[in-house]
Amino acid sequence: MSTNEERRDAARRKLEERLEREQQAAKKRRLSMIAAAGVVVVAIAAVGGYFWWRSWDNDRHTVCDYADAPADLQGQIKSVEAMLPQLEADKKPEAEAFLTTLRDGVKKERTSPKPDSRTLNSGNPELTLATNMGDVAVDLDRSHAACNVNAVISLANDGYYNGTTCYRLASSQNIAGLQCGDPTRTGAGSPGWNSPDEAPDFLEMTPPDPQMAQLGMTQGQITYPRGTVAIINSNNPQAQDPAQQANTGNANFIVFTKDSTSTSPLSVIGKASPDGIKVIDEVMKQGAVVGPGSTAENGVPKANLEIKTASVSDDD
Incomplete structure (x- = not known):
């Protein structure tokens, strides 16, 4: 117990x-x-x-809208052919020359996939155009036209520019530059899509003349400095087709060889290097062919500047 x-x-x-x-x-x-x-x-x-x-x-990214826009050279050919019989005799040679250019262009048409819709909006990749007259380096600037820079990079990487020839030379009191980037050499070619407009708000602009403004011409004169590389468009605010009113740029570009003024807002993708602009200067010195559809101020370059390859060195 x-x-x-x-x-x-x-x-x-x-x-x-x-x-x-x-x-x-x-x-x-x-x-x-x-x-x-x-x-x-x-x-x-x-x-x-x-x-x-x-x-x-x-x-640090921008979303871009690349709209389907296939080239319609055949449609333009039919339109000119239908108009040809109605033209005055002195106008027919120019129309026939244009028809020849369009028909030749059809054989050279090519397309390229749409770029990615999302792209960086800062940075300075370098585009190098290796030509038969020397390299043309372009310092691209995403901060001014991210969507158009992205488009050009995509086209270069896809080989769209390879083997193409610069097709138009502008040399007037207000504008001087060389147009390139269209395999068809017509200015109407397209990779199959268009890029959105990116207005060059950072450039110097002269307000429109008050009298012209009263007539509805409200766009001032924009100054594109020598060396500027910009995307060409065919924007027409008065066009009945909305697709022709804005956002019509794609692969075609112009390299300005002197300070140039225009009322057309072009998306500025960058600036050619000093050595690169000298190559373009040599083409400009030789001038343009004078004949049907081509004048000394706006015509086919006498010098054949071929872009053998286009490549991009990115800054990422």
Whole structure:
């Protein structure tokens, strides 16, 4: 038979064991709560970090809308052919020369896949046009025309410009430059899509003459400095077809060889290097062919400048 003292000792041991178990259980609960809180903090940090990164990444990208726009040289040929019999005799040679250019252009048509719609909006990749007269390097600038720079990079990487010849020379009091980038040499070729307009708001602009503004001509004169490379478009705000009113640029570009003024807002993709502009100068010095459809101020270059290859050194 156990004594009272033995019973008290046994009760004390049980109490101590129960208290120890409760302390261990409470410790486990605290550890579990700390671990859970840590997971929550990590999860919150991860989610916050993801959204911060996403916002930062979105800020450095632009989303571009490249619209389907296949070339229609055959349609232009039919239109000129239908108009030809109605022309006055002195106008027919020019129309026939244009028809020949269009028919030759059909044989040289090519297309290129649409660029990715999401592109960086800063940085200065370099486009190198390796020509039969020397390299023309162009310092591209995404900050002024991200979508059009992206388009040119895509075209160059796809080989669209390879083996093409610059097709038009402009040399007037206001504008001087060489047009390139159309495999058909018609100025009407297309890779199958158009790029969105990106107005050259950073360039010097002279307000329109008040009298011209009263006639509805509200676009001021834009100055394109020597060396500027810009995308050519055929925008016509008065056109009935909305597709012809804006966003008609694609692969064709002009390299200005003197400070030039125009009311046409062209998307500026960059600037030719000093050595590159000298190559274009040599073509300009030889002038343009004078004949049907080609004048000294706006015509086919006498010098045959061929872009053998176009390549891009990115800055990423």
